[in-house]
Amino acid sequence: MILQPTEATYFCFMESLLAAGDLAPRRFSIEDQQLQRAPIISIVDDDESMRCALKRLVASLGLKACTFASAEQFLQSPRLDDTACLITDLQMPGLNGIELQQSLLAQGRDIPIIFVTAFPEEWMRARAVEAGAFGFLGKPFDSSTLVGLIEKAVGSERKA
Numbered sequence: 143m144i145l146q147p148t149e150a151t152y153f154c155f156m157e158s159l160l161a162a163g164d165l166a167p168r169r170f171s172i173e174d175q176q177l178q179r180a181p182i183i184s185i186v187d188d189d190e191s192m193r194c195a196l197k198r199l200v201a202s203l204g205l206k207a208c209t210f211a212s213a214e215q216f217l218q219s220p221r222l223d224d225t226a227c228l229i230t231d232l233q234m235p236g237l238n239g240i241e242l243q244q245s246l247l248a249q250g251r252d253i254p255i256i257f258v259t260a261f262p263e264e265w266m267r268a269r270a271v272e273a274g275a276f277g278f279l280g281k282p283f284d285s286s287t288l289v290g291l292i293e294k295a296v297g298s299e300r301k302a
Contacts, residue, residue, distance in 0.1 A: 185207055186210045243255055262280030
């Protein structure tokens with residue numbers, strides 16, 4: 143299930159309150175402790191509502207999600223070294239998804255990448271897949287397809 147933008151905005155707002163310390167801290171449950179050890183799925187998309195919706199979907203799988211508004215932000219983050227799977231938009235200001243993939247490959251980083259795009263052009267899909275993309279989905283996409291790709295990527299990453 144992909145959340146509607148209003149729901150995604152609400153969840154992002156609530157997460158920002160937690161991050162800012164505006165809500166009282168709570169005790170960590172067993173689920174919270176398991177989430178701390180869960181594989182990290184990094185999400186790169188310039189659309190905030192999409193980032194939030196994908197983050198909620200990933201969290202619903204019991205995985206940890208980190209979001210980034212640009213490829214450059216992800217490349218400069220500490221998550222670069224511990225990302226088990228990367229979900230990225232194809233068309234973004236600055237570096238696009240293909241350029242992000244090329245940059246990671248040039249650095250010797252073999253992170254499973256799932257592309258999501260509103261512009262699923264065949265030549266871009268072919269280029270991404272040829273370079274090793276784990277998946278390529280046109281928006282809107284079926285969330286169960288994305289979940290299957292994430293689970294497959296995380297499973298292959300754990301075996302490596």
